[in-house]
Amino acid sequence: MTQTTGRFTEIPQDECLELMQTTTVGWLAFVDGEGQQLLPVNFVLDGSDIYFRTMAGSTISSLADGNDDVAFAVDHREEIYQKGWDVTAHGPTARVEDPDLIAQVAAGARPRPWAPGERDVLIVLRPRRISGRRVRRQ
Template identity: 35%
Template sequence: MTDGNRLANILPESECWNLMSSMSLGRLITAADGQPEVFPVNFAVQDRGVVFRTAEGTKLVSSAINRNVLFEVDDHDAAQGWSVIVRGVARILHSDEEIDVAKETGLRPWVSTDKEHYVRIRPVRVSGRRFVFDRTPSPL
């Protein structure tokens, strides 16, 4: 946590998971056609992993081809903010058992499009920081 003398603090992994669990919108960072791409997705945390749904298209293809992904979640208010980054491996869920487990999250698409594919990101590394916003005016 913040100790008052520092404006940025590294978060323990357990707090990163707690913070991510309190949110429902994150960003999938991957590559498509060799170019970096960022996709906002609604998600759920389940068993120390990230689950999201997607339709056919770039997110699904890039999750299959570029399995190494980043996933970022953050939040802030007027006094402080935080950011958590999950470096992991994305995998499209195929078996009925895997999909049934993912459905237990209650994850629903935000828009009325058919997002029948579930993707799970298994973390390789989770890191996070909390920032206290410095409101001291900078000298000119």
């Protein structure tokens, strides 16, 4: 069996934020009353704050009540060239109560959910830590 070697390099936080802006879908990881959850979500980044919308009563809507330990991740890979990157943010979530921000998001329909149904719960994740890494086959 041939073993391949690769190389990991850390990505500075400012570049992590730039990379997060290159996509609109990420993954939320958290624990709720049903156990571990890992769910895709459309999002928009404002500074380092991550905003996403969901439907009242959904699994994700529980994050509007506040959860102190949520992870959010985005990634990109190029399988042909065997390289890619990932960025992960960790922090608490909260319901967005600011009526101006809610109106601004509603007017622009951002983040724009792909899933059907009314997504009227706006949640923010305010990262305490953002980290990233690149991997490349040598």
